[in-house]
Amino acid sequence: MTIKVLGTGCDKCKKLEKHTQQAVEELGLEATVEKVEDIGKIIGYGVMQTPALVVDEKVRSTGKLLTVEEVKAILL
Amino acid sequence: MFIFSFINDQILKMVWLSDLVTWLLGDLFKFNLDGKFGSSLHFFIYDTVKIMILLAVLIYFVSYIQSYFPPERTKKIIGRFNGITANLLGALLGTVTPFCSCSSIPLFIGFTNAGLPVGVTFSFLVSSPLVDLASVLLLASIFNWRIAIAYVLFGILLAVVSGTLLSYLKVERYVAPYVYGLGSADFEPDAMTRKERHSFAIGQVKEIVNKVWLYILIGVSIGALIHNVIPESVITALLGQDKWYSVPLATLVGIPMYADIFGTLPIAEALVSRGIGIGTALAFMMAVTALSLPSMILLKKVVQTRLLLIFVAIVSIGILTIGFIFNAFGYLLI
Numbered sequence: 133m134t135i136k137v138l139g140t141g142c143d144k145c146k147k148l149e150k151h152t153q154q155a156v157e158e159l160g161l162e163a164t165v166e167k168v169e170d171i172g173k174i175i176g177y178g179v180m181q182t183p184a185l186v187v188d189e190k191v192r193s194t195g196k197l198l199t200v201e202e203v204k205a206i207l208l
Numbered sequence: 209m210f211i212f213s214f215i216n217d218q219i220l221k222m223v224w225l226s227d228l229v230t231w232l233l234g235d236l237f238k239f240n241l242d243g244k245f246g247s248s249l250h251f252f253i254y255d256t257v258k259i260m261i262l263l264a265v266l267i268y269f270v271s272y273i274q275s276y277f278p279p280e281r282t283k284k285i286i287g288r289f290n291g292i293t294a295n296l297l298g299a300l301l302g303t304v305t306p307f308c309s310c311s312s313i314p315l316f317i318g319f320t321n322a323g324l325p326v327g328v329t330f331s332f333l334v335s336s337p338l339v340d341l342a343s344v345l346l347l348a349s350i351f352n353w354r355i356a357i358a359y360v361l362f363g364i365l366l367a368v369v370s371g372t373l374l375s376y377l378k379v380e381r382y383v384a385p386y387v388y389g390l391g392s393a394d395f396e397p398d399a400m401t402r403k404e405r406h407s408f409a410i411g412q413v414k415e416i417v418n419k420v421w422l423y424i425l426i427g428v429s430i431g432a433l434i435h436n437v438i439p440e441s442v443i444t445a446l447l448g449q450d451k452w453y454s455v456p457l458a459t460l461v462g463i464p465m466y467a468d469i470f471g472t473l474p475i476a477e478a479l480v481s482r483g484i485g486i487g488t489a490l491a492f493m494m495a496v497t498a499l500s501l502p503s504m505i506l507l508k509k510v511v512q513t514r515l516l517l518i519f520v521a522i523v524s525i526g527i528l529t530i531g532f533i534f535n536a537f538g539y540l541l542i
Binding site: 171179181194202 | 278279280283311313314315317318319321386407408411415
């Protein structure tokens with residue numbers, strides 16, 4: 133599983149990255165968590181609100197700082 | 209009528225809270241509420257608590273409504289219209305689309321890439337911080353309904369006119385070329401469930417309260433100073449209604465300031481209570497919220513400085529005009 137956190141470096145984006153990493157660990161998933169900061173790539177996903185969460189190239193959440201539990205629900 | 213005035217006085221204006229603070233300070237702690245210190249303290253406590261309560265409740269409901277209008281969807285809706293209709297729609301949707309200045313770059317690129325005229329995007333960017341549902345209710349709470357409605361109408365008018373003027377000036381040529389080169393996918397977020405909307409709204413309340421409480425405290429503190437400590441003669445000499453330069457001065461002071469509308473309201477309230485024209489107070493609030501330095505710095509990444517200067521000039525002239533109009537006809541509203 134490839135997980136990407138899209139964000140231009142704002143506070144919320146960094147927190148979402150942390151929450152995602154924690155969710156992956158707690159679920160014991162084999163997944164890579166990558167941070168995408170390039171605005172061109174973010175726009176490429178059609179996302180206009182950061183942070184966003186992309187799982188296996190599919191946008192699953194935008195403009196929201198998800199909690200660890202919410203990330204888990206998306207990943208399962 | 210009785211029910212409306214009860215709701216208006218007790219829920220929106222929170223007269224009970226004012227009475228409670230009066231009782232606490234006057235009867236319990238024996239402060240002289242007619243004195244400078246006592247009345248400033250009353251203003252400080254009452255305004256802080258009132259704005260915080262209203263803010264939390266309003267943000268919840270407003271965010272719930274906003275969850276129906278993600279910008280990806282707004283972009284599609286506006287894209288179906290042309291000309292001034294698109295500007296008007298941009299301004300109107302700006303009031304209900306959730307927006308934080310940190311998202312202004314992806315939003316700008318997303319809108320532009322979808323083929324929306326830059327002027328329409330700017331209509332959206334003006335109205336979004338300037339007019340939102342929460343600010344309308346707060347204005348009604350602190351001033352009255354007539355002022356709140358006039359503020360909304362003129363705020364939207366300002367967004368439409370400045371966006372239309374930008375389109376007319378063909379500002380597309382000042383957009384950084386790389387913006388057009390970025391491919392953009394059409395992504396429509398899944399419809400949210402009621403539970404997700406609730407959690408989105410709660411998240412927004414926490415986030416916004418976290419972000420603005422300091423501005424509110426600063427705003428109310430300045431308001432308390434204006435209210436009683438700074439002599440009235442100083443205030444009227446600088447910003448009095450009879451001084452032609454009061455509106456430009458308020459606008460000029462407001463532009464570099466970066467605060468939320470919630471932080472500026474107590475300052476405007478205190479100014480008006482000391483006899484400043486309502487137009488001067490509104491010009492100050494609009495300058496602070498519509499033109500902010502941090503969002504200009506962000507936008508500089510996608511447009512040339514010249515476009516930003518034109519934009520600031522147009523919006524400033526608009527704010528000045530609104531200020532003068534309100535000062536001239538404000539007596540109809542109070």
